[in-house]
Structure formats: C-alpha cells, structure tokens
Amino acid sequence: MQQQKILVLGGGTAGWMAANLIADAFDAKRVKVCVLESPEIGIVGVGEGSTPQLKALFEKLGITESDWMPKANATFKNGIRFRGWSSKPNCEEYFHPFPAKTDRDTAQAFVYNSYLRRQNIDVDVHPSKYFLPSYLAQQSLGPHPNESFPFSVSYGYHFDAYLVGEVLKQHAFKLGVEHIEATVTQVNQSSSGDISGLVTEQGSTIEADFFIDCSGFAGLLIGKTLNVDFDSFSENLFNDSAVVMPSQHVCDETGSPKQLESQTTASALSNGWAWEIPLSNRIGNGYVYSASHISHDKAETELRAKLGLLESDVQARHLKMRVGQRKEHWSRNCLAVGLSQGFLEPLEATALHLAQVTIETFIQYFAAGRTSLREKAEFNKAIYSRFEGIRDYIVCHYKVNSRTDSEYWRECAENTNLSDSLRSLLSVWNAGEDISIEIERQGIAQYYPTLSWHCLLSGYGVFDFTGELLKDDRAQRFAVEDVVDFNRRCALNFKPQVTQLDF
Ligand SMILES: Cc1cc2nc3c(=O)[nH]c(=O)nc-3n(C[C@H](O)[C@H](O)[C@H](O)COP(=O)(O)OP(=O)(O)OC[C@H]3O[C@@H](n4cnc5c(N)ncnc54)[C@H](O)[C@@H]3O)c2cc1C
Structure with a gap:
C-alpha cells in the first residue's frame, strides 16, 4: 500500500x-x-481546563500522570463550581461534577427529589449535596481513592x-x-x-x-x-472577548500553596463570568465577556478588582473570541x-x-x-450536532440565570433565540415531567447526560413556584441528610490533591 x-x-x-x-x-x-x-x-x-476525555487521550498514548502532570504544572479537576449565576435563595453556588461510580447510589435520590421539588414539595435538591466529586472539590481532595474504596470518580485536569x-x-x-x-x-x-x-x-x-x-x-x-x-452562535451566546491574567497562590513558609483547589470556579461578573483555574505553580484567571456590553478597559478593571491585582503586579492579555x-x-x-x-x-x-x-x-x-462525499456528510453532521448539543447546554446557563443587576444578564434571560431542542427540554422540565425521556427522544445524552441537566436546572433553582412548599412523606424516601452522610463518608477515602500530585 x-x-x-x-x-x-x-x-x-x-x-x-x-x-x-x-x-x-x-x-x-x-x-x-x-x-x-x-x-x-x-x-x-x-x-x-479539560473534561475527563483528556485522561483517555493520555492513556491511549501511554503517557502516565506521573510523567506529564509535573511537566505541565497540572492539577486534578473534579468538576466546575458555578458562583453567583442565580440570585435565588440557596442557589448562590452549585457544583457540576464529573460522573462517579457512587452516582448509582445518589443519582436516583437526586432525580427523584428534583421531581418532587417540581411538584412544589419541600425537599432540598441542591446538586452540591448529592455527588461525591463536589465533596472532594470542597476539601481540595484529589480524585484517586484509597485502595480500600473500590469506587472510581471521573476527573479532568488543569494545566x-x-x-x-x-x-x-x-x-x-x-x-x-x-x-x-x-x-x-x-x-x-x-x-x-x-x-x-x-x-x-x-x-x-x-x-x-x-x-x-x-x-x-x-x-x-x-x-x-x-x-x-x-x-x-452570537445570537444566543453574547460573549466575544476575554481578558486573561495569572495570580499567585497564597503559600506557606515552605513556598507551597496553602490550598490547592481541585475544581475550576466560574464566577458571574457584571457582564460575563470569570474562570479561576488552579495550577500547581499559579492560578489562571480570565474574564469572558460581551464587548457590546462592557469595554475592554472596564472588563480588565473589574477582573483586577476581583483578584486584587494592580497593573504594576501583572500584565493583562486581551483576546477576541469567534x-x-x-x-x-x-x-x-x-x-x-x-x-x-x-x-x-x-x-x-x-x-x-x-x-x-x-x-x-x-x-x-x-x-x-x-x-466518500456521503460519508463525509455523515461525519460532518455528527460533529456539527455535537457542537450544537454542547452549545445548548452553555446557552441554558445564560437563559436560566436570575441576576438582574445588569442589562447583560437581563438580556441573557430574555433571549428567545433558543434551539427547538433546548426549548422543548425546558418546557418538559417546567411541566414537572421526566427530562430523561426527552433527552433520550432527542438523542442528546451523548453531549450532556440527564444528570448534568438536572444539576444545572436545580443548581439555578429553576422552580417556578414561589409559594409555601408542601410537606410530603415522599421527601423521606431519599432523605437528603442520608445522601450528605453517605458522600461525606465516601470522601474520607480520598487524600488531598497536593499529596496525590507528589509523584
Ligand atoms: C479565552 C479562552 C479560554 C479557553 N479556555 C479553554 C479551556 O478551559 N479548555 C479548553 O479545552 N479549551 C479552552 N480554550 C480553547 C483552547 O485554547 C484551544 O482549543 C486550544 O488551545 C487549541 O488551539 P489551537 O491549537 O486550535 O490553536 P492555536 O493554539 O492558536 O494554534 C494555532 C497554530 O497554528 C499556527 N499557524 C497559524 N497560522 C499559520 C501560518 N500561516 N503558518 C504556519 N503556522 C500557522 C500557529 O503558529 C499555531 O501553532 C479557550 C480559548 C479561549 C480563547
């Protein structure tokens, strides 16, 4: 050949x-x-920042974590913590976890309770309480369990x-x-x-x-x-710019970071959001914003104020995004x-x-x-649909935000340029029905699974009812205190990520 x-x-x-x-x-x-x-x-x-897919890449290439992570100042990522995207009570922040083997014990509770909550029954469906990776991230633990704990968690990386x-x-x-x-x-x-x-x-x-x-x-x-x-995608994703600057860890007397978080944080700001990505030697920060709503200079000033960094401390980099x-x-x-x-x-x-x-x-x-042309078209359709599937999940973050402090956030919430797919998913959720059936019907679980949608919608408190919630015995079937206790005890089997990075 x-x-x-x-x-x-x-x-x-x-x-x-x-x-x-x-x-x-x-x-x-x-x-x-x-x-x-x-x-x-x-x-x-x-x-x-990556998804767990990058782990599969390194494994396929036979490159071990102990080989590549120290060379890239990499850390572990258990998921993303969203801060300040919702102004609803108890929704100031929530965690979007990567999947874990322990989901099979807690996901059912989460989905069932979120169904009850949409029937206006008084039950706590804060996603951060239901999934082990959230507990690991909260305590800056790494994703590798002790040998005595035979339940793995998926994870990505920062690098x-x-x-x-x-x-x-x-x-x-x-x-x-x-x-x-x-x-x-x-x-x-x-x-x-x-x-x-x-x-x-x-x-x-x-x-x-x-x-x-x-x-x-x-x-x-x-x-x-x-x-x-x-x-x-500018009709439903308004952000087209970013300003980026690193910051330093707060270190102890030996020069090691006092805390090395194992999560990405995405904090809502006045006209977009800021990422915080902890690497082993520094923290990566960036403000992703809409230049139609805030000038580059003001965005830089806002990010500096958030990080407490002066122009003399660090230079900013401005980027346009298409x-x-x-x-x-x-x-x-x-x-x-x-x-x-x-x-x-x-x-x-x-x-x-x-x-x-x-x-x-x-x-x-x-x-x-x-x-062949037909096979290329089939390939293109699959990749195009994947972009659209992921786009819809990102658009949903903006659509269901409940901030009212700027024109930007109000316009995001009022945006009616939604795909049919997202529109029907939201109406199924709002009708209190099972979104997994709709996700299955649309064939979009390969982009974001049911649990991710539940985390997003519960995390933002997308529950229309504003009256007094009902007491109902069904809330005891998967009592949230039991789920919290389960996860808390599971997390005892994981070491801090600084220990896990000591290859
Ligand atoms: C603000 C921002 C934040 C992001 N955050 C994330 C994140 O958290 N996670 C994530 O997965 N991705 C993220 N991305 C995307 C990520 O940065 C890119 O997907 C990734 O870096 C790959 O970029 P690339 O290789 O496609 O392009 P580039 O890194 O731009 O590389 C382009 C290459 O093409 C070469 N080239 C261009 N023109 C020529 C020419 N005429 N002749 C020869 N060579 C040429 C350049 O030299 C360069 O080597 C982010 C992007 C932005 C803008």
Whole structure:
C-alpha cells in the first residue's frame, strides 16, 4: 500500500493532539505525519481546563500522570463550581461534577427529589449535596481513592497550555512525527480544488495527500482557502472577548500553596463570568465577556478588582473570541480541528474535548476508507450536532440565570433565540415531567447526560413556584441528610490533591 502523507498545519494543543492520535493509530509505513507551525505567529496559549476525555487521550498514548502532570504544572479537576449565576435563595453556588461510580447510589435520590421539588414539595435538591466529586472539590481532595474504596470518580485536569503542548510535541517525536517551523504564506490547490501544498515564506512548498487545519482562529485552510462558511452562535451566546491574567497562590513558609483547589470556579461578573483555574505553580484567571456590553478597559478593571491585582503586579492579555462553528468540519482533503473548526466559550471547558472527538472520529473514517462525499456528510453532521448539543447546554446557563443587576444578564434571560431542542427540554422540565425521556427522544445524552441537566436546572433553582412548599412523606424516601452522610463518608477515602500530585 502506498504511504499517505498527512500535514498538520499548526502546533497548538489541537495540532499536537491530532498529530499524536494519527501517528499512534497508523503504521508509519502507511501514514506519514508532519506538523508545520509558525514560531512567529505562536499559539493562543489559553485553554487550561479539560473534561475527563483528556485522561483517555493520555492513556491511549501511554503517557502516565506521573510523567506529564509535573511537566505541565497540572492539577486534578473534579468538576466546575458555578458562583453567583442565580440570585435565588440557596442557589448562590452549585457544583457540576464529573460522573462517579457512587452516582448509582445518589443519582436516583437526586432525580427523584428534583421531581418532587417540581411538584412544589419541600425537599432540598441542591446538586452540591448529592455527588461525591463536589465533596472532594470542597476539601481540595484529589480524585484517586484509597485502595480500600473500590469506587472510581471521573476527573479532568488543569494545566499550562504551553507546557502540555510541549509534552505532546515530545511524544509525537517518539512516534516519528516530522516537524517543520515556517510560516505559510500561500496555499496551492489542484485543478479539482483540493489542497495540494503549502508554500512557506522561505519559498519552499510542502506537499501532502491530506491536510489537518489546526491554524487556530485564522482557519487558513478550511476558511481562507476552501471558503467553508462559519455559522456564528452570537445570537444566543453574547460573549466575544476575554481578558486573561495569572495570580499567585497564597503559600506557606515552605513556598507551597496553602490550598490547592481541585475544581475550576466560574464566577458571574457584571457582564460575563470569570474562570479561576488552579495550577500547581499559579492560578489562571480570565474574564469572558460581551464587548457590546462592557469595554475592554472596564472588563480588565473589574477582573483586577476581583483578584486584587494592580497593573504594576501583572500584565493583562486581551483576546477576541469567534464563537460558532464551520458548516463543514471536513471539506475536500482537509479536516479542521481545534479553533479553526469552531469554538464555544470556555464555560464548560469543552474545546479540547471537541478537538479530540473530531480527530478520533476522523481516524475511524479514514482507517476504514470511508471518505466518500456521503460519508463525509455523515461525519460532518455528527460533529456539527455535537457542537450544537454542547452549545445548548452553555446557552441554558445564560437563559436560566436570575441576576438582574445588569442589562447583560437581563438580556441573557430574555433571549428567545433558543434551539427547538433546548426549548422543548425546558418546557418538559417546567411541566414537572421526566427530562430523561426527552433527552433520550432527542438523542442528546451523548453531549450532556440527564444528570448534568438536572444539576444545572436545580443548581439555578429553576422552580417556578414561589409559594409555601408542601410537606410530603415522599421527601423521606431519599432523605437528603442520608445522601450528605453517605458522600461525606465516601470522601474520607480520598487524600488531598497536593499529596496525590507528589509523584
Ligand atoms: C479565552 C479562552 C479560554 C479557553 N479556555 C479553554 C479551556 O478551559 N479548555 C479548553 O479545552 N479549551 C479552552 N480554550 C480553547 C483552547 O485554547 C484551544 O482549543 C486550544 O488551545 C487549541 O488551539 P489551537 O491549537 O486550535 O490553536 P492555536 O493554539 O492558536 O494554534 C494555532 C497554530 O497554528 C499556527 N499557524 C497559524 N497560522 C499559520 C501560518 N500561516 N503558518 C504556519 N503556522 C500557522 C500557529 O503558529 C499555531 O501553532 C479557550 C480559548 C479561549 C480563547
């Protein structure tokens, strides 16, 4: 069989992820992988939180936590704590956990009680009380249980985007990936319209059979060359900018952080929200906001005030975000992966997850020779729907917010640009019915499962009834005190994450 050459344009996290997965999947005699990146342009360098999908990537590549985590200043992430998105009583914050084996004991209680609560029965359905990862995060515990506790919890990571890229780059070299540093100034196309080669500023042409566009927001191949349209999500996701700055941990006399949290925090601010991502050596912070509602300067000032940081302490970085996705992620002999294919604001830290799913799905198609127009269309539909599914979950955060302190939050709540999928999910919830049936009917559980929707809607206190709640014996079936006691005792089997990071 003739060797095929795949050229990956871009050496950001998406580019090195793609190169590793392709080189790992195919025999080098069959597929030769090359990464071309521009040192002048550099990478976006944000993106410090992941879903559990990233764990699967490292496991697939055979890279152990003890090998990569210290090199990337990485920490464990049990989930995301949302602060200040709802003004309803008892909803000042809630935790969105990753799945855990102990869910089978507590999820039923949560779903049943949330059903009761929607029948106006007096029962506490605060999601933070029902799931073990919330207890781990609250106490800064790591996700690895003691040996005597045979119930695993899923987890993601926090990491330095530059350093994790370097880890992936070094691993790609071990897999035989070729690396070229140059800036592409021209893209050649054959008479069929396929891409045939990339011309660098030094004048050399690098040819390949297939191209992976990981050129970031530039979308040099998929957008600028193949003219694949971009479907914007700006009608229902207003945020288009971010300001980013690191802060330092409060340390003890030995220089170690006094507290190393094992969660991402997403705090609502006046015109958007701020992330707080604890790495082992610093904290990553960023304010994601709508530039139509607040100026860049005011956003920076607001983030500085939140963090207690002066301009003399640390420089801020301002970024524009293009939120939406390509109409086609795979066009002709080019697959877009990462920011070039589309981007959803980082509220649920799903960008790398989407990049990984895209490349893994592509590998399945490519390996099976499924590259016809019909098969490409099938692939594109699957990835497009995934973006939409995740978008709807993020949109829901804004739609059900109950803040009234700015025009921004009021406009988010009043926004009627919702997909049919989200609209019908919300009406099933508001009617007090079983949303798992609706999620099943729509086939969207692969994007966010029923429990995530329950956490979001209960966490924001999306219960219309404002009168006095009813007492009912059914609230005792899964008494919340028992669930809290169960989780509290389960959490005794986990050590602080600082201990777990001491490889
Ligand atoms: C504010 C913000 C917060 C985010 N937070 C998260 C998060 O918490 N979790 C998450 O998963 N993701 C997050 N993301 C997304 C994440 O940053 C990206 O998905 C990830 O970094 C991958 O980026 P990339 O590799 O697609 O692009 P980039 O990092 O921009 O890399 C582009 C590459 O293309 C190369 N290139 C471009 N043009 C040329 C050219 N002409 N010639 C040669 N090379 C070229 C560049 O040199 C570079 O190597 C966030 C993004 C933003 C904007």
